[in-house]
Amino acid sequence: MKHLPKHLRPRWRYLAVELEAWPDAGVRRGEFQRAVWFAAANLLGDPGSADADLRVVEYSFRDGAGEALVRARRGEVDRARAALACVSEVRGDPVRVAVRGVSGTMRAAEENYLGETAEPSREDDVAFGGGGERSGVARGERVDVDDAGSWVGATRRDHG
Known part of the structure; x- marks a missing residue:
């Protein structure tokens, strides 16, 4: 199967996300991904959620604090931010989710917005x-x- 030409491939934006929860919360990547999908489906509906196509591509969380890199389609960033704002708990643990910034590449998002986890x-x-x-x-x-x-x-x- 041939690859699509570059001008037909989907374009992505990467949202750098900060996570904070109670110190004993154990929020795993798959659980956070499900919470994001659930929030997007509830807010945007199934068609809107499919258009945004939110996917957690990088994730780290320990001691109640963490960060993630969430991929969204270009043109759907505002809807993706709104869906992330609707995530208030993961597997019953209350979680604060805040978008630090948005970039066009994973590398730029990592360099500019990630690596600044909450204070130790x-x-x-x-x-x-x-x-x-x-x-x-x-x-x-x-x-x-x-x-x-x-x-x-x-x-x-x-x-x-």
């Missing part, structure tokens, strides 16, 4: 709610506190 996380004991110390995970100014098996998002206290 570190576990620590924190004072929370006047009830003594609890286990927590700090990422920059944000702190996720383990409150009897569920997570609570907080910020650092000012010592002014």
